[in-house]
Amino acid sequence: MSERLGLEHVSLVPSGPTLSLSMAAGQCLAVAGPGGSGKSRLLRALAGLERPAQGTVRTQGRAAYAAPGGLSRRIRPQNLARKGGEAGNAAQATELLLATRLWEVRQETVGELTPSQVAACELIEPLISGAELILIDGQLDALDPWTLATVNQKMRDLSGKGVTFVFATNRPELVRTADAVVVLKEQQVRFAGGIPDLLRVGPRHALHVATKDQAGVRGLVAPFEVSIEETPDGLVMRAREGQELAARLLLEGYGDVRFVVVQPPTVEEALLSLM
Numbered sequence: 654m655s656e657r658l659g660l661e662h663v664s665l666v667p668s669g670p671t672l673s674l675s676m677a678a679g680q681c682l683a684v685a686g687p688g689g690s691g692k693s694r695l696l697r698a699l700a701g702l703e704r705p706a707q708g709t710v711r712t713q714g715r716a717a718y719a720a721p722g723g724l725s726r727r728i729r730p731q732n733l734a735r736k737g738g739e740a741g742n743a744a745q746a747t748e749l750l751l752a753t754r755l756w757e758v759r760q761e762t763v764g765e766l767t768p769s770q771v772a773a774c775e776l777i778e779p780l781i782s783g784a785e786l787i788l789i790d791g792q793l794d795a796l797d798p799w800t801l802a803t804v805n806q807k808m809r810d811l812s813g814k815g816v817t818f819v820f821a822t823n824r825p826e827l828v829r830t831a832d833a834v835v836v837l838k839e840q841q842v843r844f845a846g847g848i849p850d851l852l853r854v855g856p857r858h859a860l861h862v863a864t865k866d867q868a869g870v871r872g873l874v875a876p877f878e879v880s881i882e883e884t885p886d887g888l889v890m891r892a893r894e895g896q897e898l899a900a901r902l903l904l905e906g907y908g909d910v911r912f913v914v915v916q917p918p919t920v921e922e923a924l925l926s927l928m
Contacts, residue, residue: 656713657786657817658682658699663708665691665698665840671708672835672842678785678815681808683828685821685924686837692821693721695837696788699819714785719775721790726764730755733777749781752807754800769797773804780807787811789820793827805830825921836927843927848920855923 657678662671676682684692697703699710700718724733730753734746750756753773758766763774772795779787796804808818820827828834834851836844844854 656711657815658713658819659711660699661709661711663698663705663710664842665694665706665837667706670842672845673708674833674835674845676817676819676833678817679812680832681812681818681820681830683820683822683831683834684837685823685828685834686843687823687928689839690837691840692837693790694840695835696790696819696821699786700788712786715783716786716788717779717782717784718788719779719790719792721775721792724763724771724774727762728774729760729762730766730770730774730777731759733774734759734781736778745781749777749807752780752803753777754803768795769800772796773800776804780811785815786817786819789818791821793820794822794824825919825924828924829920836924838928851920851923852918855918855920855926 655678656675657680658676660672660674662673664671674682684695686692694703695705696718698705699712700716701710701712702718730750731746734750735743747756750759753776755770755773755777758770763771766774772792775792776789779789793801793804812818820831822828828851829848831848833845833847835842836851844851
């Protein structure tokens with residue numbers, strides 16, 4: 654697929670690590686990091702609203718940026734949908750108001766809405782704009798679970814039509830949905846890559862052995878260490894030198910071992926390990 658977004662040695666500060674990546678049409682990039690880490694600055698740079706301190710940003714097609722806090726308190730969801738869509742396309746406006754769960758409050762002003770509904774309002778114009786690149790600056794985090802589900806479905810539908818998304822988030826479950834993730838700290842890039850790469854920089858896999866209080870099993874487990882590596886063919890477990898037999902006996906259910914559970918690191922653990 655054609656490149657929609659390209660970054661060459663981009664940085665928000667004059668020195669330090671730089672970011673180079675390419676996102677194709679229909680792909681999704683998550684930008685994560687604590688407050689003040691530079692997520693909004695990076696999105697504005699990708700939208701062409703701010704120049705990065707280093708590097709070059711390439712975009713193909715029109716970009717739409719969901720600015721936080723940019724709506725008048727007097728405007729109504731229905732007006733936003735009609736303003737952003739194609740002239741006279743009432744069906745398109747209705748579809749988006751339903752997807753953002755704003756149909757029932759379409760005649761109310763932004764000042765009368767809940768924080769989740771205001772965040773949904775900020776998504777209306779970008780989602781209905783017809784832009785090929787849509788940048789969402791934290792609004793997904795503010796949505797209630799029901800609205801997030803329907804908005805995510807709308808985003809998937811648009812991705813299937815070639816729209817590329819970049820969204821700032823601190824929610825691990827949203828990071829997991831992305832094709833790639835950039836993690837920032839103090840305006841600098843700490844990580845960039847796919848979700849499998851992110852999990853590899855997180856904590857090691859944990860091995861849990863369920864057993865009764867049997868001395869033989871305790872003798873195996875107490876000094877026992879095993880490294881677990883995820884490969885395309887599955888998990889590869891290697892015991893320390895001299896403990897290969899212990900590893901094999903445990904995995905085969907030695908003594909009163911009932912089961913052995915391998916717990917992989919989570920996206921949340923991987924994100925926290927980078928801070």
